[in-house]
Amino acid sequence: MKKTGSQILLESLLQEGVDTVFGYPGGTVINIYNDLPDYPIKHILTRHEQAAVHAADGYARASGKVGVAIATSGPGATNTVTGIATAYMDSTPMVVITGQVPTPLIGNDAFQEADIVGITRSITKHNYLVKDVKDLARIVKQAFYIARTGRPGPVLIDLPKDVQLASTKFVYPENVELRGYKPTYSGNVRQVDKAAKMILAARRPVLYVGGGATASDASEDLVAFSELIQAPVVTTLMGMAAFPTAHPLSLGMLGMHGTYYANMAVTNADLLVAVGARFDDRVTGRIAAFAPKAKIIHIDIDPTSIKKNVRVDLPIVGELRDVMGKIVAKLKEDSEKVKELSEISAPWRSQIDSWRAQYPMTYKSSDTVIKPQYVIEKIRELTRKDAIIATEVGQHQMWTAQFFNFSHPRTFLTSGGLGTMGFGLPAALGAQVGCPDRQVIDISGDGSFQMNSQELATLVQYQLPVKIAILNNNFLGMVRQWQQLFFDRRYSQTPLDLPIDFVKLAEAYGATGLQASSPDQVEGVIRKALETPGPVLMEFKVDREENVMPMVPAGAAIDEMVLAS
Secondary structure, three states: OEEEHHHHHHHHHHHOOOOEEEEOOOHHHHHHHHHHHHOOOEEEEOOOHHHHHHHHHHHHHHHOOOEEEEEOOOHHHHOOHHHHHHHHHOOOOEEEEEEEOOHHHOOOOOOOOOOHHHHOHHHOOEEEEOOOHHHHHHHHHHHHHHHHOOOOOEEEEEEEHHHHHOEEEOOOOOOOOOOOOOOOOOOOHHHHHHHHHHHHHOOOEEEEEOOHHHHOOOHHHHHHHHHHHOOOEEEOOOOEOOEOOOOOOEEEEOOOOOOHHHHHHHHHOOEEEEEOOOOOHHHHEOHHHOOOOOEEEEEEOOHHHOOOOOOOOEEEEOOHHHHHHHHHHHHHOOHHHHHHHHHHOHHHHHHHHHHHHHOOOOOOOOOOOEOHHHHHHHHHHHOOOOOEEEEOOOHHHHHHHHHOOOOOOOOEEOOOOOOOOOOHHHHHHHHHHHOOOOOEEEEEEHHHHOOOHHHHHHHHHOOOOOEEEEEEOOEOHHHHHHHHHHOOOOOOOOEOOOOOOHHHHHHHHOOEEEEEOOHHHHHHHHHHHHHOOOOEEEEEEEOOOOOOOOEOOOOOEOOOOEOOO
16 A cells, blocks of 8 residues: 655654654645644644754653654754754754755745755754655664664754655665664774773773763663772763762763862873763863873774874774673773772872862852852752753853752753753753653753743643743853953843843743742742642742852863862
């Protein structure tokens, strides 16, 4: 029996196990939407295409599945670009389906035509323009395979309207054959042997963990690895939650707003084992001064990430669990030397403990004005340990990384690579759809929240019980902080002087709005929000000029930290 292109697309999504898609209808995808009710696929109607992609992103990060988003051609497709770039930078598995004008009109400046394949070529792992309905099932199969394998990432399928209407026999391929795309999963044994020797020869080892550890579900292996060699662990922003912050070996985040002791440990280490990390400039600071005394082992499934930013003494390409498992097995062959390493490196851990005691992660509390760090600590205290926290981008994002103390992987959703304001609310929305039994909270600034605040409507429509905490300082806070510290308090265009009544905004959409303007009101507002069914927006009027500290100035080495403002 023949099926149309739109039916083949939906049948193929079912074959890939897709149960939920996020999207926004339009003229060139109207056939897909016409067939959608005939399939057991839940559709979440966002209020903006960018939000649909962020929601699919949040769904994927929280659930570990591939996120799927649909948008129409032209402006619908171009509205997805920020979401696709965000997913690409953070290696989120995603398939984005865009409608396209009929193939005879492509290139003729037809109504709502845009070359989305060309536009997204550099921000997708791969993209397709489907020209023949007979290719569609194969392309969908390939798209999901590429999105979820190797280093995960977004794949775009651009589907012209006439291809959606054309029909052919539906046969879904069982296997994928892609010339030139064969990710390396198994770490080279010789490289693993060299790594084990370098580890046993170290005296001041540190593990440096990135978002790859979460993407590959390697958290348990990571804990076992670090405990075996008693190596302290620093994480990137994307690596947060991959290693439990409360673990005795955890030093928290390193880099621009990392802990003093994490940055000092990396600066003085004699061996750095990078696990699924890419040496981002926010982490390294001045590259010439980054880990100057250390030999570097870099483990990553993406060979293009190795040696891209820093020198590496030993690269190992492979899936993290495979490589770490092999290293651990090799080390266990000589348990006496492993024990000796633990004893020899004990003074190193003591040195780090003294740095931690000297400059702990802290802030000046207040009885009169709400400190944003205090709000985050209270949210952590009053929520379940497996709560999923999404953030927007800015000061609140850094304070969340510094003070929330994550315990489980896939519980911290943030835009680390692209730094996308407006990511948090739709990402939280998607996470709540993917994990309906979990507590999901979006921690936001007042600037970031207004980038996608229209998604309050989506939360209310689907009664998604996401709780939103806005740390309102009436500033674009992070830019203001830089203006204060490096531009002599010349606050150009960062004050958000028009006061927004966020409580009324929430109520206008049908959500619950709460507000705290003094420290003694914070706990009560959070408790009430958690007890209230459905979406709740909490506004906390926080200290306007509180800064994120410590801070490494741009261009400085990571041990040249400013510890107080």
